[in-house]
Amino acid sequence: MKTLYGDLELTTGEGHVVDFDLRTLKEKDIPFLRRKLGVVFQDFKLLPDRTVNSNLEFVLKATGWKDKNDIKERVEKVLDKVAMKTKGFKFPHELSGGEQQRIAIARALLNDPELILADEPTGNLDPQTSIEVMEVLREINKNGNTILMATHDYALLLRYPSKTLKCDENKVFEVVQRKGN
Numbered sequence: 001m002k003t004l005y006g007d008l009e010l011t012t013g014e015g016h017v018v019d020f021d022l023r024t025l026k027e028k029d030i031p032f033l034r035r036k037l038g039v040v041f042q043d044f045k046l047l048p049d050r051t052v053n054s055n056l057e058f059v060l061k062a063t064g065w066k067d068k069n070d071i072k073e074r075v076e077k078v079l080d081k082v083a084m085k086t087k088g089f090k091f092p093h094e095l096s097g098g099e100q101q102r103i104a105i106a107r108a109l110l111n112d113p114e115l116i117l118a119d120e121p122t123g124n125l126d127p128q129t130s131i132e133v134m135e136v137l138r139e140i141n142k143n144g145n146t147i148l149m150a151t152h153d154y155a156l157l158l159r160y161p162s163k164t165l166k167c168d169e170n171k172v173f174e175v176v177q178r179k180g181n
Contacts, residue, residue, distance in 0.1 A: 017033065017037075017115065018033065018036040018037065018114040018115050019036075020032075020033045020036075035063060035111060036113055036114045036115065037113050037114070037115050037116070037117055038107075038108030038109055038110070038111070038113035038115070038116040038117070038145075039108055039116070039117045039118075039119070040101070040104050040105050040107075040108045040116065040117070040118040040119065040121045041104060041119055041121075042119055042120035042121065042123040042124055043124060044092070044097075044100045044101060044103070044104045044124075045104065046092040046100060046103060046104065046107075047092075048091065048092050048093060049091075050091070051088065051089055051090060051091055052079070052084070052087050052088045052089070052090055052091075052092070052095075052103050053075055053088035053089065055092070055103065055107065056074075056075045056078065056079075056103075056106060056107055056110060057071055057075060059107055059110050059111075060074060060075070060110055060111075063110075063111055074110060075088065075110075076088075078106040078107075078109045078110055079103075079106050081106065081109060081139075081140065082102040082103070082105050082106045082109075082136050083102065083136070084099065084102050084103060084106060087099060087103070096129070097124055097125050097126075097129060098125055098129035098132055098133060101121060101122075101124075101125060101129075101133050102133065102136060104121075105118075105121070105133070105136055105137065105140070109140070109145070113145070114146065115146050115147075115148060116140070116145055116146065116147045116148070117148050117149075118137065118147055118148070118149040118150070119149075119150050120150055120151055120152070121133055121137065121149060121151075122134065122151065122153060122156065123151075123152075123153075130153070130156065131159070134156060134159070134160055137149070138160060141162075
């Protein structure tokens with residue numbers, strides 16, 4: 001089966017992502033699934049030859065937005081959510097790693113996704129910046145967005161307790177967190 005990021009076969013159990021059954025997902029349906037997801041990458045994946053605003057506008061236009069005023073308003077709204085409203089004119093290389101990650105989070109929010117996938121969003125950041133990015137993600141989650149985050153940073157799991165799943169030997173387990181641990 002083709003997935004979002006390559007070939008993968010679901011051999012046992014069930015898999016559903018934002019109302020799509022992964023066992024029966026057709027290749028032609030993948031673009032519709034992608035439109036319901038926001039993705040935050042560890043290494044930001046910002047286009048280096050475009051300003052922050054242009055990076056975000058590019059995504060909106062690629063996903064069908066046409067009205068310039070609507071695009072401008074949406075860009076301002078997501079930049080405000082990640083406390084980067086004044087950085088739209090800057091290029092990625094002019095931003096710190098934490099600022100770049102905030103822009104990557106804003107990009108993930110553009111189309112109001114049902115699910116945000118965050119792949120090691122603090123992996124390339126120093127500890128203090130990691131906490132700042134986690135605070136942004138926590139605020140987004142408090143406002144109703146579901147976030148599925150992959151991390152190897154056990155300290156972050158302890159600092160930001162939530163439902164935790166562990167992948168081990170091709171199996172997924174829920175980790176029960178006890179108060180005081």
